[in-house]
Amino acid sequence: MGYGKRIYEEACAELARRKTRAEQTAEMGLQNFYRQCPRAREIREEMAVNSARAAKTVISGGDVRRELEKLKATGLALKAEFSALLSQNGFTEREITPQYICEKCRDTGFQDGRMCSCLKALQRQMAYEKLCMDVPLSESTFDSFSLEYYKEDERTYPQMSNILRVCKEYAGKFRADSSNLFFKGGTGLGKTHLSLAIANAAVQKGYGVIYGSAQTFAVALEKERFDRTDLDGTGDTNSQLIACDLLILDDLGMEFPSAYVNAALYNVIDTRMLAKRPTIISTNLTLKELEKRYGERFVSRITGNYGMLEFIGSDIRRQKRMQRKNKKQL
Incomplete structure (x- = not known):
């Protein structure tokens, strides 16, 4: 689409701002939750360690299936505990998760290596507004x-x-x-x-x-x-x-x-x-x-x-x- 380099760059910059806002807002919500419930931070750290162990298990070989099933059960238990604490402390999943305007590309403008429809629409909107100024x-x-x-x-x-x-x-x-x-x-x-x-x-x-x-x-x-x-x-x-x-x-x-x-x-x-x-x-x-x-x-x-x-x-x-x-x- 021949919108020109400037329109493309302005649209990409706007998507970057949207992405940053969504992630910063979610991070603020998560930190508030951690302050109110320190155990939630511990659970997140344990979940990260559990995921790392799963990756090492696949690489190391041996009885992979049994070990992965144990790690999966541990991960599900940690996730359930985290969700319960979230509800008990008056928080929702939306408050600690980035709410991107475009969930398909997470406000990056690209999906599977192709330009997302949101970036195309934003360029169209900006081109229209620019034309309307004149x-x-x-x-x-x-x-x-x-x-x-x-x-x-x-x-x-x-x-x-x-x-x-x-x-x-x-x-x-x-x-x-x-x-x-x-x-x-x-x-x-x-x-x-x-x-x-x-x-x-x-x-x-x-x-x-x-x-x-x-x-x-x-x-x-x-x-x-x-x-x-x-x-x-x-x-x-x-x-x-x-x-x-x-x-x-x-x-x-x-x-x-x-x-x-x-x-x-x-x-x-x-x-x-x-x-x-x-x-x-x-x-x-x-x-x-x-x-x-x-x-x-x-x-x-x-x-x-x-x-x-x-x-x-x-x-x-x-x-x-x-x-x-x-x-x-x-």
């Missing part, structure tokens, strides 16, 4: 996308209805090797809303999503071009843009023009295409304007490898402002 992800859903703003003419409504249908189907079937989408059209027509609705669905499925405007990425790329202080690579924007499961590049063409940024964006788009990692690009520019800005090869890559969706209609933001203004006047 964009209103919870508000940008397919249910909140209204077609009422497109009913101005006979051409706009069916066009936008079809785009909504295509985006819903794309989100519903989204996979790590899904196709690319290219949203073009004027401002305020729903391009960002629908791209975030797709992002929402992808994150819920457990995929790592990176969303941002071309301007945001351009600033980061330019900064890291000259800033080599981040030696561990956790802030390497270029690597994260290439490696994530789904990249959403919003407002292409609105970034400050730079030959370096143009080349870097082309490299990201081209590398992701060759690796069959899906990308969604939105822009207010026409294809001719994009060609003038980035060159024929850049536009050829997009037109030949992206599903083109043209957004039409009147600026929804302007329509909403007019509606609010009219309500105030009433």
Whole structure:
């Protein structure tokens, strides 16, 4: 899952904190029990010695079965005495045993050498929260996308209805090797809303999503071009843009023009295409304007490898402002 190195490390650190808290709490409970009942500590020490004897018996050979049966009986008797003392002194097993949030991996994040579902879920949660810090992800859903703003003419409504249908189907079937989408059209027509609705669905499925405007990425790329202080690579924007499961590049063409940024964006788009990692690009520019800005090869890559969706209609933001203004006047 392409959540990035930073998300993975933060999730592992959180699991480590959970594990430490559970074990420290249990140890505190156990020490309280020992202070109240010194015999309990003695029993635990005897149980440890008994287990060690069992291990030595297996190694030494001889009449192993008989000796192991004696040691097993001793161990069961000690365990029963310990449990009885626990109850008599008002303690429970839960109070002296680590209560891990994930019992499968005991909050280590791995089970039988494989990543546990708890670590996957935690990465998904952190990725979602990080995305929500920058964009209103919870508000940008397919249910909140209204077609009422497109009913101005006979051409706009069916066009936008079809785009909504295509985006819903794309989100519903989204996979790590899904196709690319290219949203073009004027401002305020729903391009960002629908791209975030797709992002929402992808994150819920457990995929790592990176969303941002071309301007945001351009600033980061330019900064890291000259800033080599981040030696561990956790802030390497270029690597994260290439490696994530789904990249959403919003407002292409609105970034400050730079030959370096143009080349870097082309490299990201081209590398992701060759690796069959899906990308969604939105822009207010026409294809001719994009060609003038980035060159024929850049536009050829997009037109030949992206599903083109043209957004039409009147600026929804302007329509909403007019509606609010009219309500105030009433």
